[in-house]
Amino acid sequence: MIVELRVYYCAPTRLPALLDRFRDTTLGFFDTYGIEQIGFWTTAVGADNHTLTYLLKWDSMAQREECWNAFQRDPDWIAARTETEREHPIVTRVENAFLTPTDFSALR
Template sequence: MMRRKFLASSLAAASAAALPRESSAQPAAGREYYDLRKYTLQSGPQTKLAADYFEKALIPALNRLGINPVGAFSVDVGPETPTIYLLLPCKNVQTLITAELALAKDEVFVKAAAPFWAAPAAAPAFKRVESSLFAAFEGYSVLTPPAKGKRIFQLRTYESPSNAAHIAKVKMFHSGEFEIFARAGCGQVFYGDALIGPNIPNLTYMLTFPDLATLQSCWKAFSADPEWKKLSADQRFAYESIVSNITNLYLNPTSYSQI
């Protein structure tokens, strides 16, 4: 118990040390935290087993803990398919980091989750689960779900070669990048600074668009924006490469996604 309290307070302190906000993209409303989970699945009947688990057991139980809305997205093209990403937002970081312990005490969940949780080794429900914890950017402190309708989502992760470079890239977003995305027509869902997970230091953010053609046209508008050209040439950010690797995924919301 003491270890969990220490971890929660340490994470909160670390995220509170972020840069002062320079953007008016979103008013401060209590910073959220995000658990981004990647479920690498087995092809075949296990994919339905996983979908039933997410829809009928896990997501309703997470909602009961105050974790909502939960996003669920599939990777349909790429080397790691089938894969499902879950995005868990919550303002209480301790709720996120102790969610699995709480789920094990939820009798309704345990009953609904049994086929997935107790899948035999000969037919496992999944291959692996990876989890990363993020603190929302100070200038974009809460997740913004898009309007209902047909959508695709773009999940982008920027790794930096040093902590200083990472801080500079976060500051770059707060120095006008949010507004440039908005002018270009990009739907902004969340921005997160990685606290725990692989390939740190990094940041991850999610955009959304009605379709792939709109995604491409919005990025063209972003690249052509005079303020972006000015910002990207600013010596605070252009003195060296402050991003060493970019991971870019196109995701489709599942039928049970709440985002």
Template structure:
């Protein structure tokens, strides 16, 4: 299993809107495209304005294919277009790829 930690650096005033977009649309769209989000976190220091979440993937190849399908999904394109009429939610995004180690309790 491949785990992708995604870190979103959110533009000021957009965090609640981003929460709503994930809650109302993105989580279901990810599932539709074979991606399971295991958990969401928000930076404890509100000044950092970061959202974190982990996505499970079978491997890097399936990750790339699933994201390709997601990014081209007409429903996603419309959700993003409408939700960002007043400007983009993110100023930057990072991905960190991880795998379990032999002594991990989740193996």
């Protein structure tokens, strides 16, 4: 198992728009493309409270590349994302990392 950690940094005041987009649109595309989420979090206290952090679960990097690339190429996703950012950009920066569990991790 591989866990992908993704952190989206939003433009000021745009976090609610990102949350709406995930809730109303993105998760449907995730389901379509077999992208399995572990969870989503916003930052209550920390360096930046305009962030959305989430974890995705993958069986392999090959599975990730296949599913993620298909999702990113979907014309309906591209149109939906474009529409939500028609007036103002939502995300200013994305960071991601791929994590592998240790032999003593509760989640493996």
